[in-house]
Ligand SMILES: NC(=O)c1ccc[n+]([C@@H]2O[C@H](COP(=O)([O-])OP(=O)(O)OC[C@H]3O[C@@H](n4cnc5c(N)ncnc54)[C@H](O)[C@@H]3O)[C@@H](O)[C@H]2O)c1
């Protein structure tokens with residue numbers, strides 16, 4: 001594996017555009033949410049809808065949702081998820097406005113104007129969300145000539161696609177041997193390396209060896225099966241993350257770190273179910 | 287065995303739980319002789335730390351006797367008297383290799399959970415919620431200690447009492463690191479927010495590291511008295527005066543060269559409206575912190591000075607004075623303490639008599655009285671500074 005194969009020059013530019021737009025939309029949410037939550041009646045009159053108590057309640061609800069969208073996109077930096085939920089929100093708003101047009105219309109021009117604005121936002125949000133989803137990736141070069149991070153050229157992939165990397169503080173050969181010997185349940189490292197989905201790179205300085213994975217496991221039981229498995233931490237992508245952590249711990253320390261609530265070591269299942277089991281010593285059976 | 291279990295907001299119970307057993311070859315089991323309640327435990331007790339589960343065993347400051355060792359644990363044997371650092375560290379990952387033990391990459395099996403909230407995951411910690419690993423804590427009769435060949439320090443000097451060495455597990459190194467991060471130079475004036483146990487050790491350490499003056503800030507007279515005992519040259523009751531104004535006065539208008547924040551997410555503000563503002567935001571989860579001391583420390587620090595944050599914070603704060611920080615070139619340093627680094631040098635200071643950490647202890651209680659201990663410490667009753675439980 002040579003780093004020149006991945007020359008940075010051919011890469012698409014980093015996804016700054018959609019990110020900026022996402023942030024603008026995120027802040028915009030609050031700007032729109034403010035009049036809805038602070039003066040719902042005035043807001044309703046401004047968009048030409050009768051301000052009865054039911055309409056006010058809906059406006060307050062939508063306003064609150066707008067604030068949450070800002071929190072999601074800006075504070076939590078969940079841009080992709082945040083903008084996709086805005087798409088859902090815009091669709092809901094269109095439905096609400098259409099209902100208002102039929103039953104609570106007071107000023108046709110204003111209401112049509114509002115619908116135009118929401119329609120425009122729907123288009124903008126959808127475009128941004130699609131771009132963010134495409135750009136949600138990065139490639140890294142071998143540490144011997146690390147080239148930094150940029151948008152991936154082969155974007156896309158489904159919900160199970162695993163793009164991750166882990167650094168192991170050991171020389172490459174030792175990591176290769178260990179990769180071969182570890183009991184992987186979710187993938188075969190040799191096969192993935194052959195297909196280019198698994199890459200082994202030297203980390204910069206004395207940091208050891210990086211294992212990069214870009215792999216989309218086949219969901220057992222289709223998309224529905226995978227969604228169900230996800231709820232209990234058993235989806236293939238979750239299993240891969242767990243096994244990579246166990247692998248790192250085993251190679252670096254000789255053991256897999258086990259806690260009282262995760263006696264088998266890193267486990268997505270235990271993290272999801274942690275409320276079921278307090279941090280108390282495990283008995284032989286559990 | 288008996289163990290102190292979290293059972294919801296403001297309640298802990300001493301319950302019968304299973305005895306720990308070795309889970310890996312690098313584990314040891316310790317029979318606990320002394321264990322303390324920490325300000326960090328209060329954040330759990332008060333329900334401000336997410337991912338706690340009813341029944342979690344609390345406690346991360348403990349010491350005792352090794353009663354069982356896994357077969358790959360070198361350098362530690364049955365019968366050894368040990369103090370156990372609160373972060374769990376593997377000793378061989380990239381972070382451990384740099385001495386950043388509280389950032390160990392292998393000891394937190396719930397790293398995925400922490401990454402969602404914090405971007406990257408810190409080390410596992412005993413008795414400190416699921417997000418830091420879901421480990422049973424040490425306010426109990428026994429504890430399982432992972433990577434036992436890396437963390438625990440043997441105490442061979444039998445003249446040293448438990449009270450003298452117990453705090454190597456956390457608050458002495460924490461206070462020391464708080465001062466060390468300030469890179470104290472001769473002539474420096476250091477201000478310390480919070481005269482709880484962590485603040486007291488920060489004060490003592492700042493003096494040991496050569497500060498010319500150390501100013502302690504709190505609202506409890508008995509704690510400010512302790513601060514004097516620890517070496518503070520000046521004390522401020524923040525409910526009586528405007529702290530930044532007094533600090534200016536005490537430093538000839540410059541501001542302290544370094545500020546050490548030892549208060550944490552449940553800070554209190556003398557002004558009821560300001561206090562109420564952050565309290566409501568915290569109660570409604572619009573912010574997770576009440577960061578009065580952090581704000582005040584930044585605003586008070588001299589141009590180009592250092593603010594070292596040792597108080598624990600969990601999520602997001604409001605009204606962070608980034609303008610003051612940036613325009614005046616303040617450096618912020620912080621972290622869970624990399625306890626392992628400090629064990630040997632600080633034990634040496636205890637052995638040489640330079641410091642006797644037992645001065646912070648105000649109460650000894652049997653383990654069964656842990657619930658009372660939590661109440662005493664939380665409400666600063668009966669001049670409580672530090673509670674040591676004896677199983
Ligand atoms: N970074 C670490 O590794 C580490 C380790 C241990 C403890 N801690 C944290 O250190 C903090 C202090 O721990 P402690 O055991 O001393 O707790 P503590 O509760 O005994 O002490 C906190 C003190 O701060 C004072 N205080 C509150 N508001 C203040 C304000 N606005 N200005 C000045 N003082 C104020 C309180 O009166 C109290 O005396 C906690 O947040 C704890 O979680 C951090």
Ligand SMILES: [Zn+2]
Nearest residue numbers: 324325326456
């Ligand atoms: Zn502590």
Ligand SMILES: [Zn+2]
Nearest residue numbers: 376379382390
């Ligand atoms: Zn480590």
